[in-house]
Amino acid sequence: MVGCGKMGGALLSHWMQGNEQFTVVDPALDSAPDGARLVRDRSEIASETFDVVIVAIKPQMIDDILPDYASMLSENGYVLSIAAGCSLSRLSRLMGGAPAVRVMPNLPAAVGKGVSGLCADDKGQGPALAHAEAMMGRTGTAVVVDSEDKIDRVTAVAGSGPGYVFEIARAYVAAAMEMGFDEDEARALVLGTIEGATAMALEPGAAGLEDLRNSVTSKGGTTAAGLDALNGDGTISRKMRETLKAAYNRAVELR
Numbered sequence: 001m002v003g004c005g006k007m008g009g010a011l012l013s014h015w016m017q018g019n020e021q022f023t024v025v026d027p028a029l030d031s032a033p034d035g036a037r038l039v040r041d042r043s044e045i046a047s048e049t050f051d052v053v054i055v056a057i058k059p060q061m062i063d064d065i066l067p068d069y070a071s072m073l074s075e076n077g078y079v080l081s082i083a084a085g086c087s088l089s090r091l092s093r094l095m096g097g098a099p100a101v102r103v104m105p106n107l108p109a110a111v112g113k114g115v116s117g118l119c120a121d122d123k124g125q126g127p128a129l130a131h132a133e134a135m136m137g138r139t140g141t142a143v144v145v146d147s148e149d150k151i152d153r154v155t156a157v158a159g160s161g162p163g164y165v166f167e168i169a170r171a172y173v174a175a176a177m178e179m180g181f182d183e184d185e186a187r188a189l190v191l192g193t194i195e196g197a198t199a200m201a202l203e204p205g206a207a208g209l210e211d212l213r214n215s216v217t218s219k220g221g222t223t224a225a226g227l228d229a230l231n232g233d234g235t236i237s238r239k240m241r242e243t244l245k246a247a248y249n250r251a252v253e254l255r
C-alpha cells in the first residue's frame with residue numbers, strides 16, 4: 001500500500017479483517033495497524049513482489065511515484081487506486097499495463113460506515129474487481145458502477161460528501177450556539193438530530209424524503225418558518241447542485 005494517511009489508514013483498519021498481508025510504504029507514518037508491515041522507503045522492499053499495489057497517495061504525486069512500483073507487481077497482480085480523478089488508463093500505463101481498479105471510498109469507512117464506488121478496466125474485470133469489492137465490503141457499502149465517469153460522480157457525491165456534511169453540521173452547531181447553547185449542548189442537539197433523522201430515512205420502507213420533511217412541518221408552524229428561511233427561494237437546492245458540479249469538475253481535471 002503506497003501512502004497510508006487519513007483515507008488509506010481508515011480503510012486499512014478494516015481491510016486487515018481479511019486474510020491478506022499488508023505492507024505499507026509511507027514516510028510520514030509512526031506506526032501501522034497491528035499485523036501490517038510498515039516501511040518508510042520503497043527501496044527497502046524493491047526486490048519483493050505483491051499481488052496488489054494500492055495507491056493511497058495524493059493524485060498529484062502519482063505520476064512521479066507509481067512507476068517505481070511497476071516491477072513489484074506479481075504476474076497476476078493488479079493496481080487498486082483510491083485516488084480522486086486519476087484514470088484507469090493512467091494507472092495501468094504507469095504500472096506497465098497492469099489490470100487496474102478504481103475505488104472511491106469515503107471517510108466514514110473509519111467507523112465501518114463508508115460508502116464506495118468501484119470500477120475496473122477490461123483487464124481488471126473478474127478476479128481483480130471481485131477482490132477489490134470484497135475488500136471494500138469490509139469498510140461499509142460498496143457499489144460497482146457501470147462506467148468510469150460515474151466514479152468521478154461518486155467522488156462528487158460521496159467521496160467528498162462527508163466534508164459537506166461536516167460543514168453543514170458545523171454551521172448548524174454555530175447557529176445553535178448563537179441561540180445560547182454551549183458547544184457540548186449544541187453538538188448533542190445538532191448531531192443527534194442529524195443521526196436520528198438519517199436513521200428514520202434509512203428504515204426499511206421509510207417514506208420519501210419530501211414526505212418525511214412534510215411529516216415534521218405543521219401548517220403555519222415553526223418548521224415551515226424555518227424551512228422557508230432555509231430553502232424557500234431554492235438557495236440550498238442551487239448550492240447543492242453547484243457543490244457537486246464543482247467537485248466533479250475537479251475530479252475531471254485530475255484525470
Ligand SMILES: NC(=O)C1=CN([C@@H]2O[C@H](COP(=O)(O)OP(=O)(O)OC[C@H]3O[C@@H](n4cnc5c(N)ncnc54)[C@H](OP(=O)(O)O)[C@@H]3O)[C@@H](O)[C@H]2O)C=CC1
Binds near residue numbers: 006009065083
Ligand atoms: N480524505 C478523504 O476523505 C478521501 C481521500 N481520497 C483519496 O485518498 C488519497 C489519499 O488522501 P488522504 O488520505 O486524504 O491524504 P493524506 O495526505 O492523509 O495521505 C497521503 C499519505 O501518503 C504519504 N506519502 C507522501 N509521499 C509518499 C511516498 N512517496 N510514498 C508513500 N507515501 C507517501 C503522505 O505523507 P506526507 O503527509 O508526509 O506527505 C501521507 O501520509 C488521495 O488520492 C485522495 O484523493 C479518496 C476518498 C476520500
Ligand SMILES: O=C(O)[C@@H]1CCC=N1
Binds near residue numbers: 084160
Ligand atoms: O478532496 C479530495 O480531493 C479527496 C477525494 C474525495 C475526498 N477527498
